[in-house]
Amino acid sequence: MNGSVLIGRVVGVPLRMHWSVPVLVVLFAYGLGRQTLPVWTPGRSNAVYTLASAVGALLLIGSLLLHETAHAATARRKKISVEDVTLWALGGMTRMGRPQTAAAAFAVAVSGPLTSLVIGGAALGAGLGLHALLGWAVPAAVLVWLGWTNLFLAVFNLLPAAPLDGGRVLQALLWWRTGDRERAERAASRSGQVMGVLLMAAGWISFLRGSSGGLWLVMIGLFIAFVAGAERQQAVLRAALHGVRVADAMSSPVATGADWLSVRRFIDEVAVRSRHSALPLLDFEGRPSGVVHVRGLAPIPEARREELRVRDVATPLERCAVAAPDDLLGEALEGLRPGTGLPVLVLDAGLLVGIVTAKDITRLMQRRALGGGREPG
Numbered sequence: 001m002n003g004s005v006l007i008g009r010v011v012g013v014p015l016r017m018h019w020s021v022p023v024l025v026v027l028f029a030y031g032l033g034r035q036t037l038p039v040w041t042p043g044r045s046n047a048v049y050t051l052a053s054a055v056g057a058l059l060l061i062g063s064l065l066l067h068e069t070a071h072a073a074t075a076r077r078k079k080i081s082v083e084d085v086t087l088w089a090l091g092g093m094t095r096m097g098r099p100q101t102a103a104a105a106f107a108v109a110v111s112g113p114l115t116s117l118v119i120g121g122a123a124l125g126a127g128l129g130l131h132a133l134l135g136w137a138v139p140a141a142v143l144v145w146l147g148w149t150n151l152f153l154a155v156f157n158l159l160p161a162a163p164l165d166g167g168r169v170l171q172a173l174l175w176w177r178t179g180d181r182e183r184a185e186r187a188a189s190r191s192g193q194v195m196g197v198l199l200m201a202a203g204w205i206s207f208l209r210g211s212s213g214g215l216w217l218v219m220i221g222l223f224i225a226f227v228a229g230a231e232r233q234q235a236v237l238r239a240a241l242h243g244v245r246v247a248d249a250m251s252s253p254v255a256t257g258a259d260w261l262s263v264r265r266f267i268d269e270v271a272v273r274s275r276h277s278a279l280p281l282l283d284f285e286g287r288p289s290g291v292v293h294v295r296g297l298a299p300i301p302e303a304r305r306e307e308l309r310v311r312d313v314a315t316p317l318e319r320c321a322v323a324a325p326d327d328l329l330g331e332a333l334e335g336l337r338p339g340t341g342l343p344v345l346v347l348d349a350g351l352l353v354g355i356v357t358a359k360d361i362t363r364l365m366q367r368r369a370l371g372g373g374r375e376p377g
Contacts, residue, residue, distance in 0.1 A: 003018055003019045003020075004016040004017060004018040004019070004086050004088070005017060005019075010065070010069050010072065010085055011069055011072050011073045011076060011082075012076065013072055013076075013082045013083070013084055013085060014083075014084040014085070015065075015084070015085050015086075015087075016084055016085065016086040016087070017086070017087050017088075018086060018087060018088035018089065020088050020089035021061065021087050021088060021089070023089065024057075024061070024088075024089050025054075025057045025058065025061060026057075028053075028056070028057035028060055029050075029053040029054050029056070029057040030053070032052070032053040032056045032057065032142070032145060033049040033050055033052065033053030033054075034049070034053075036141070036145055037049050037052060037053060037138065037141055037142070037145075040137075040141045040144075040145075041137045041138050041141050044138060048138060049138075052138050052139070052141075052142050053142075055142060056142040056145060056146060059123075059142070059146050060146060060149060060150075061087065063116065063119045063123075063146065063150050064087060064091050064092050064153075065085075065087060065092065066115055066119060067091070067092060067112045067113075067115050067116050067119075067153075068085045068087070068091075068092035068093070068094050068112065069085065069115075070111040070112050070114070070115040071085075071094040071096075071108055071109075071111055071112045072085050072094050072096070073111075074107050074108045074111040075094070075096045075097075075099075075108050078099065078104040078107060078108060079100075080096050080097050080098075080099055080100075080104065080108065081096060081097040082094065082095070082096045082097075083095035083096060090219075090220060090223060091153070096108075097334075098334055099172075102172045102173075102175040102176035102181075103172075103176070105168065105171065105172040105175065106169060106172035106173065106176070108168070109165050109166075109168030109169045109171075109172055110165070110169055112157065112165050113154040113155075113157045113158050113165050113166075114154075116150045116151070116153050116154035116157065117150070117151065117154045119146075119147075119150045120146075120147045120148070120149070120150030120151035120152075120153075120154060121147065121151070122147070123143045123144070123146040123147035123150060124143070124144055124147025124148065124151070125147070126143050126147075127139075127140045127141070127142070127143030127144035127145075127146075127147060128140070128144065130143065159195060160188075160191055160195075161188075161191045161192040161194070161195030161196070161224060161228065162185075162188040162189045162191065162192040162227075162228050162231055163192060163224065163227045163228060163231065164192070164195075164224065167188045167189075167191060167192050167228075168188070170184075170187070170188050170191065171184045171185055171187070171188035172184075174187055174188070182235055182238055182239040182242075185231065185232075185234075185235035185238075186232055186235045186236065186239075188231075189228045189229070189231040189232035189235060190228070190232060191228075192224055192225070192227070192228025192231070193225050193228045193229055193232065195221075195224060195225075195228075196221045196222065196223070196224035196225025196226070196228060197221065197225055198221070199217055199218075199220055199221030199224065200217075200218050200221035200222055200225065201221075202214075202217060202221075203215065203216070203217030203218035203219075203220075203221055204218055237333075237361075237365075238330050238333075238334075240365060240368060241328075241329050241330040241333070241361075241364075242330060243328070244328065244329045244330065244364070244368075245325065245326055245327065245328060245329060246323045246324065246325055246326070246327045246328070246329050246332055246344070246346055246354075246356060247325035247326065247346070247354070248329065248364065249329050249356050249360045249361055249363075249364045250325070250344075250346045250353075250354030250355060250356045250360060251354060251355050251356070251357065251360050252346075252353060252354035252355075254280060254352060254353075254354060254355045255270070255274045255276055255279060256270075256279065256280045256281065256282050256288075256352065257269075257270035257271075257279050257280075257281055257282070257292070257310065258281070258282060258310075259281035259282060259283055259289045259290065259309065259310060259311035259314065260283075260284065260309060260311070261309065261310050262305065262306050262307070262308065262309060262310070263297060263300055263304070263305040263306075263308045263309070263310050263313065264305040264306050266292070266297075266310040267297055267305070271294050271297060274294075276294075276357070277293065277294050277295065278291050278292070278293050278294070278342075278343050278355075278357065279291065279292050279294065280343075280345055280352055280355060281310065281311060281314055282352070286351070287350055287351065287352075288317055288320075288345055288347065288351075288352045289311060289314075289316070289317055290311060290314040290315050290316045290317050290319075290320060291314060291315045291320050291343065291345065292310055292313065292314040292315070293315070296313060297313065300313065317345075320345055321336050321342065321343070321344045321345065322344065322345045322346075322347050323344050323345075323346055323347070323356070324346070324347065324348060325346055325348055325353060325354070329356070329361075332344055332356070333361075342356065342357055342358050342361075343355050343356055343357045344356040
């Protein structure tokens with residue numbers, strides 16, 4: 001996610017934090033210290049409320065991390081690749097590959113809310129016990145607030161709407177019931193779009209009635225509707241590409257450039273003469289060595305363009321998406337890692353025979369919509 005920084009690792013995968021997390025901590029701490037604690041435990045000093053609210057907000061962020069860690073750990077146990085875990089203003093996000101079975105998808109989806117339920121119950125019980133046994137009102141209030149917040153988040157996350165965990169659970173159940181993964185994905189994403197619109201409407205009505213929290217609900221609804229819409233488009237695309245080979249979509253022949261050229265020569269001799277925004281590079285033996293994105297050449301200072309080789313500013317082959325001509329296009333696109341993306345280099349016996357770009361896929365979809373076959377090569 002843009003705007004996030006790497007802060008460590010959790011269950012063996014990178015842990016990132018978005019810039020919005022400190023803002024979230026401040027908002028939670030403000031609400032707890034200025035509103036909740038003074039009502040629940042009146043008569044304390046501002047210093048006590050400030051310290052207690054800061055601890056409570058940090059504990060909540062920690063519980064959100066445990067929620068996402070449960071997703072990541074379960075995915076790894078089910079042999080699903082996990083790219084990273086990111087904390088941000090709306091909670092967290094675990095980027096991972098697609099589960100291969102409905103059972104695995106269900107286990108991954110339900111693990112987060114179950115973790116939040118356990119944390120919520122434990123915090124609530126600890127808070128009530130602490131108050132009853134020791135009379136520590138402020139720490140007990142913080143734990144009770146943490147417990148109820150986690151319980152609310154768990155229940156909210158179980159709403160049957162993608163991309164919420166409940167939407168993933170719904171998708172897994174429909175997949176198991178019908179055996180049709182794409183149909184289940186479309187149904188879950190459609191549910192997410194409807195839920196997003198309902199949340200936005202409810203938030204807007206709440207705001208008009210004087211509740212500033214309604215704007216937060218509008219933002220959450222907008223996020224759910226947007227992501228659900230994108231997921232529905234992906235599900236439709238995967239269904240449309242069922243059985244299509246990479247060779248059916250690739251462009252060939254491919255405009256390429258020598259990787260030993262200076263950036264200046266590459267711009268003058270290759271980039272300005274090509275209509276493509278991403279150009280594969282070939283080494284001395286004629287084998288692909290990477291891809292250079294033309295837009296990435298513009299920021300290079302003029303003084304350095306003569307001394308830099310174009311391969312020094314290109315994406316190396318090991319970080320590029322590659323496929324064979326007979327591979328299924330849908331599987332090749334599913335294998336795209338975050339940060340890699342298109343184009344897909346099509347290799348046959350180590351030699352570049354084609355390339356698949358976003359325009360190639362759009363053109364293929366248009367041909368299939370018209371009932372046409374593959375264009376001559």
